[in-house]
Amino acid sequence: MVAMQYNLHQLKCLRPLFTRFLHQNASPDDAKIYSILASSGLSKAVSSLFSSPSPFSFNLYQHLFSLCASNRSIIDARKVESHLTTFATTPPAFLINRVIECYGKCGCLSDARELFDEMSQRNGGSWNAMITAYAKNGCVEEGLSVFLEMYGCGVLPNEVTFASVLVCCGGVLELGLARQVHGLVFKLGFEGNVILGCSLVDVYGKCSVMGDARKLFDETENANVVSWNVIVRRYLENGEGREAVFMFSEMIRKDLVPMNYTVSNALGACSSIFALNEGSQIHGYSIKINFKEDYVVLTSLINMYLKCGALRDARVIFDRLGTRDLGHWTSLVSGYAKHGNIREARELFNEMPVRSLISWNAMLDGYTHLSQFEEALDFVILLLKEIRDIDYVTVGLILHTSAGLLDVELGKQVHGYCYRHGLCSNGFVVNALLHMYGSCGNLRSSRILFYHMGPQRNYYSWNAVLTTLARHKMSEEALIVFSKMITDSETKPSNYNCGTVLSICANISALNTGKEVHGFMVRNGYIVDVVATGALVDMYSKCHCVEYAFKVFQRAACRDLILWNCMLLGCSHNCKVDKVFELFELMDDEGVKPDNTTFQAVFIACINGSRVELGRRYFDAMSNKFFITPRLEDYESMIELYGRNGFMKDLENFIKDMPFDPTGPMLNKVLDFCRKHGHSSLGNWAVNRLNDMNPSDTYRYEPMEQVG
């Protein structure tokens, strides 16, 4: 790569020399134009062509066309062409090819095509120029049709042709066509060409067949930095972040120095899989290869740190950034909001020098994400004062807000807005409407919308229906809808849908249906992700099949904290007391840090198994070893544990040592235990506290009569 850059640099230095060379060896007529060009610029030079009614040298025309192309100066280009065609009787094909290229670069395809169609003697270069012109301007179908015509005329394509044809293939995304072109590249003996190989990898990647892309890449003998860039990029785009990061590390292992864009793509891949460790390593490496100040790399670094929740690191880079654009600000606002730091997000938002609709949407998304719907609504009012044209994202978020506030009137207003602004055909918007009407209990509207969506329905729409039915105590109907979803096979259920249905099964203890869903997933080759695994574990546990739950848990490819908690809670609720303690130790061994929910499961097990001493130890370990602040429910668990087992002295010490005043329900509990186990001093203490809290009710301590 270094060598290539050097050559490019050299060429740039050579250009004035070359021009002078042309100038010096030019005919007197040409020389006049060259000197006008040097002194007064392109347009003056072009105009002065017409002072001479005879043709200039082909070299001069060629030079002028290339200047017009790089300046994208279509007016001058047309003038030069007109001079050429007027005074030179039969301009050679190569010169007409340059004109076609020039028009192509200026984006004037009709001019290019007209010229191409009028050519009496085309050569291979003419076809190439035309195909390239189409490819460069995104007219990929036209490019391909010219290519087919060319092939049909018996003109053999060369590597230049294929380079543009492959760009077109990458645009139309037709895998069959790509394979045919690949076959042709091979047949005509260009398979060793790095650039074409790279383009083919690119096309396969764009068609989402990464297996083929990778195979071809591995077969490339001398892959260069561009080839590596392509493979990393396409893995990232196809959602295979891990593989993208791996390829990047391979590239470095082979001592190739990546381009800034490749570093950026690798960082994007880290973001996509939340690989903070790898991301920071790449950060270090990027400094080593002198990208410390590179705008592209820095931007991706900020984004990576934000996505991984390392807000401080992101902020440090942001603060040091020379020029910050709207994107940087918006990224930061969105990152802070997404990680729950809504106050900082808002402060940043307020500080922004300029805001776009996207910035407003990002902030609004922060509020809705945290279910702060009142704040979201206030923010919407502000937004509407500032911004005239909102888009479907804003609309979706406002609908989400109405759903959260159960405000169907607001929802209907937004629906009207969508109707007036033609947003009702947008999939996102309709789904948001579906969700809104469902949440607000307007099942009729929700049903009509769903019916009218027809083929536009996707897994999200189905999920909206499923959750709506479940929420309105129509779980059986939800199960019927799901089975319809499968039999109609209109939309393939996503992991998400399966998870929703499993949780419905769990809630109504529909073990058989739950098993069917599980079977369906296995039979249809679903990659059961960590979320779906959690849903399965939860379903089996709640249906009292804790053994099944455990099997699913053991087979999970990865176990995050939530999944551990699912399993622990499943065991606790099914009174598998010792299993809970066993799992807790295993979890610790695997290095997964417990949270409050984990301890809830542990305390339930202690209560169910009357393991008072163990419970005490866990409660202490919670703050001392794991640095987790016990919550109200943890204190409640300990009260239950001591009280239920008659550990009245411990209960008394515990409740009087709490860092906050006991709540009413806690005191009532204590009172119950005192009555049961006969502990008058604590009982009276609890009564006094209760009476202090609520002078209108009067409590009295009366020990329960001992039974039996």
Add this chain to the structure above:
DNA sequence: GGTGTCAATT
């Protein structure tokens, strides 16, 4: 002749 950062989505 190939690659190409970053921002909001129900």
